[in-house]
Amino acid sequence: MSGKTANTRTTRAKLHKFVWSKPLGEAAPSVGMSANGLAKLCDRLAIPRPPRSYWTRNAADRPPVTPLGPAPEGADESVVFGERQRASVRPRTRLSPKDRQDDLADHAAALATAEGVEAVTLRRVAQAAGISEAQAHNCFAGRVELLLHLARREIAALEALRRRRMARSTQGAPARRPVRPSRD
Numbered sequence: 001m002s003g004k005t006a007n008t009r010t011t012r013a014k015l016h017k018f019v020w021s022k023p024l025g026e027a028a029p030s031v032g033m034s035a036n037g038l039a040k041l042c043d044r045l046a047i048p049r050p051p052r053s054y055w056t057r058n059a060a061d062r063p064p065v066t067p068l069g070p071a072p073e074g075a076d077e078s079v080v081f082g083e084r085q086r087a088s089v090r091p092r093t094r095l096s097p098k099d100r101q102d103d104l105a106d107h108a109a110a111l112a113t114a115e116g117v118e119a120v121t122l123r124r125v126a127q128a129a130g131i132s133e134a135q136a137h138n139c140f141a142g143r144v145e146l147l148l149h150l151a152r153r154e155i156a157a158l159e160a161l162r163r164r165r166m167a168r169s170t171q172g173a174p175a176r177r178p179v180r181p182s183r184d
Contacts, residue, residue: 008081015079016047016068023055031081043132045079046072072130101139104129105150112150122146 024035042049048066107128108120126136140146
């Protein structure tokens with residue numbers, strides 16, 4: 001992937017290897033993109049990227065390369081630079097801010113259930129929801145706010161369940177006579 005020419009074709013596997021070979025700021029110009037554009041392309045094609053501090057660490061201290069998973073639904077295994085990736089473009093879905101928050105909370109809950117709360121990050125939740133990390137930050141300032149929203153939602157659901165149970169238990173019960181104080 002050295003030197004970009006019009007309509008350069010590659011595969012997701014080669015692009016995965018490429019983004020783990022050097023920092024995105026150095027890699028992106030060789031394919032005619034900005035680092036942000038290459039990061040968004042990787043996100044759209046479900047290609048894992050190195051974490052922020054990856055390149056500042058000694059080679060021995062770097063975490064292992066995250067393996068490449070399957071392509072997202074509707075995406076092709078081939079990538080063509082220089083032409084719009086129609087196969088990888090999802091249909092646009094505009095959700096209200098509240099609906100988007102609830103959608104992200106649903107994905108966060110599924111991730112927390114499957115892998116534990118430690119695995120819940122805005123980046124992972126955004127990938128699961130099929131949106132960019134920046135869009136997730138439009139809904140939640142950070143991981144803590146996302147987890148607080150999720151906790152509040154769960155507490156509200158438990159409270160609603162408790163109230164329904166209380167209402168059911170008092171519906172069939174005989175009416176109580178008020179207790180009158182004794183006149184001693």
